[in-house]
Amino acid sequence: MTAAAAGPLAPSALTWPAPRAAYVHVPFCKHKCGYCDFASLAGEDHQADRYLAALEREIADHLLSPQEVDTIFVGGGTPTRLSARQLERLMIVVKRWLILEPGGEWTVEANPGTLDAEKADVLAQAGVNRVSLGAQSFQPAILRVLEREHGGQDVTSALDVVRPRFPRWSMDLIFGAPGSTLDDWRCDLENALALDPAHLSCYGLVYEKGTALHRSLREGRVVPLDEDLERAMQETTIERLAQAGLEMYEISNFARPGHESRHNLAYWANDAYFGFGLGAARYQEGVRSVNTRELAAYLSRIETGRSAAGATETLEPDARARETLMLMLRRTKLGADRADFRRRAGFDLDQLAGDVVKRFVASGLLEDDGRRVRLSPEGVFLADLVLREIV
Ligand code: SF4
CATH class of the missing domain: 1.10.10.920 (Arc Repressor Mutant, subunit A)
Structure with missing residues (x-):
């Protein structure tokens, strides 16, 4: 169907509001998990200070002046892999350039085993009001298959640090790991519910090309679950979480009323957003662009006053x-x-x-x-x- 036949509004009727959501990426991780397709790097922590300087320059060059936003999401990678001093520096940069509206949502992603009281204090004092915790599973065998570097107990310890400091938190879980059963998944859901979350994200495992897990699949070292079992896991998720008062509001996301992720709701409304950091995407005035995923290229481009973005895409x-x-x-x-x-x-x-x-x-x-x-x-x-x- 052509645009004319589809009955578009006159071009003047469509406006391009300035982004009200901002994403900031921190790529450092302790270890590259086997399934991970994000712009994340292990063994590069020594570049963190240089990265933070480049990030500030990228934000300043792009925004030119501080911008008001409703949501900020600092994701990764593992933002809490930074030291407390580096996190403090990051918080200062974010607050200098992104003015969070009263009542706004500021989320930081954290992995169990990387968030101690000192770092949590830095985040809370800066105004972070939501933590998204990458638990993925509570079971040692599944965490091993996913090549996660923490144990189930680390999730509980991380929440001991999170609860007294942040009004809201969320947890990510993954179902469908090779070799896992429906009982394994039920067990993970029960472990998560026992911690009384107001928001859970439950993702089916994806074998992304280029990951270690995808190589294992190609070489026949792991066997994916059959579709019926994956569907049963998804059904169990929806039913069990609804019983617990966590309603599905997006295909993979569940929340008590009022605890939905406002930042992600902006993505799902196709609203404009800023994006800064390695591999970060942005969408402004109908144009989407994505930064390079190579750290050396990102650093050198920003340090020499160039954009880190690759090709831009403007959809009809x-x-x-x-x-x-x-x-x-x-x-x-x-x-x-x-x-x-x-x-x-x-x-x-x-x-x-x-x-x-x-x-x-x-x-x-x-x-x-x-x-x-x-x-x-x-x-x-x-x-x-x-x-x-x-x-
Ligand atoms: S911790 Fe997260 S971002 Fe880092 S490697 Fe693992 S899945 Fe990727």
Whole structure:
């Protein structure tokens, strides 16, 4: 369908608000986990001070003046791999350039075993009000398969440090590790629930190309779980977490009402965002760009006054609207409200994707109440298929 046939708003009707969300990347890790496809580096801690100087320069060169934002997310890598002194330096840089609105959300990712009281104090005093803890599993055998460098007990110890200092925290878990069973996953969910989280992210393991785990798969050293078992794990997650008061609000994310990640909700609304640091992406005025993932290139480009971004991508209005719809549909509770979609994307939802929506409503994978479209309970399990068709 052409943009004209899809009924876009006049170009003047679409505005490009300044980003209200900012992502800052810290790439250092103790060890590269076998499944990890992020811009993360082990054995490069000696570059941390140089990296922080480059990060500040990148932020200053890009923003030119301090910007007000509603959410900040410092992710990695492992931000808490930095020393307390380095974390303090990072917090000063972030606060200097990104002014968090009153009531804003400032999240920092942490890994068990890397967050002590001294570092947590630095974060809390700077204004960080949410910690996202990468637990992944509580079971030694699964942590070994994932090549995680901590034990289940380290999660509990990290929370002893987090709870008294931060009003909100979240935990990441991974299901579907090779060799794991449904009982293993139930056990991980129960261990997590025993800690009374208000937000959990539960991701199915992905064998990303270029990772050690993907090599093991190719060489036949690990066998992926069969699809039925993975589906049973996902079903168990949704049911058990709902019983515990954690509602699914995105395909992989569960929260008590009011504890959803505001930063991630901005991504799923296809809102603009700033991005700084190694491999970081940004989306401003309809243009997306991603920084290099090579540390040496990142440092030298920034230090010589050049941009660290690779090629930029500007989607045609029609493609951008489809991407917005795809992202909005990831939000299992909100889905895509027709009026909101038109305001954000500049297209009428039915003219843009009415045929595909009707087809998936007929096959029971989407629900449509006339006002909003969203994934059905069955559609959640086949979200990849539905979202691919939308795009
Ligand atoms: S700790 Fe996280 S970012 Fe670092 S290597 Fe492991 S999965 Fe990747």
